[in-house]
Amino acid sequence: MQSAEQRRPAAVLIGPPGSGKTTIGTLLAGHLGVGFRDTDADVEAVAGKPVSDVFVEDGEARFRELEAAAVRAALEEHDGVLSLGGGAILDESTQEALAAHQVVYLQVKLDQAVRRVGLASARPLLVLNPRSQLRKLMEERRPIYERLAKVIVVTDEREPADIVAEIVKGLA
Template identity: 50%
Template sequence: MSPTGAGAQSPRVVLVGPPGSGKSTTARLLAGLLGVDLRDTDTDIEVTAGKAIAEIFVDDGEPHFRALEREAVTTALAVHEGVLALGGGAVLDTLSQAALEAYTHDGGAVVFLDVSLTHVAPRVGFNQARPLLLGNPRAKWASLMEARRPVYERIATHRVDTDAKTAAQVAREIHEALVRPTPPEDPS
């Protein structure tokens, strides 16, 4: 991972992963460790829309939410210099993917917070605040993860397994990787 991020006006690190992987909490703790600001695109969307994400889905529909999300992601990548947490589905948008790929191409760090269904269930509780998990939440989460995993893995420069770890442990692991990047492998 790059210790400085991609450029003068880009995030130090971007966290991606499914609902319940701990992106928001880990981002807050990591920002504290790095001494930088935190930005969460879900919060940006709620501020822009003036309502909770669940309400946006109900009142305006998923396509409207995804358009707000795309704008939040591309804006944050362009102007935020701290830790950036993206919503779970943000990586599915092709324009957001392109922006993230450009960011990593320029040396930016995107960390995929991976979690299994066994460990996510107690964290999420599969509550009503997660509109894409309504109905059979476990099956829907597993289906979302099956569709999203290849994108998370392709976009990420680093993967952290969050199973059986606290957000503080995950934040420290990412911090150590940022401060002491892994040396390149010896080609011999």
């Protein structure tokens, strides 16, 4: 049986939409020789439908319940790199659970996030006036991201390999 320390994710990536959590997480996992897991994908697997459909059909509250459960399970089960949905950190129990982990905040400026996400995004919280909504989400969540992070990495105008190298150095 593995100890809790051995099961702990190697890194937990947090940040707003467009910060690069999936791209960087996949590369970081490959670099570390571990698996990659995304809690949004876990929510979709449990719900049997895309995150955007969960929001529209079941509401944000239901999505957040599924998300919090997915984060708890992943923190207990996954030993690789874990990517959390941008709003997962809003849940207080998630914030408490993250205190014991290697949390990496992928920081991105608004213009970069908009370019990466696109204004015709299928992301449910960005449906009406995506740029304004994204700005609001980023401003509201930034203090939480910063408080939870053990490592903060700026992703603007950088090559993914350079970001991964900085994360590895920060986790050492």
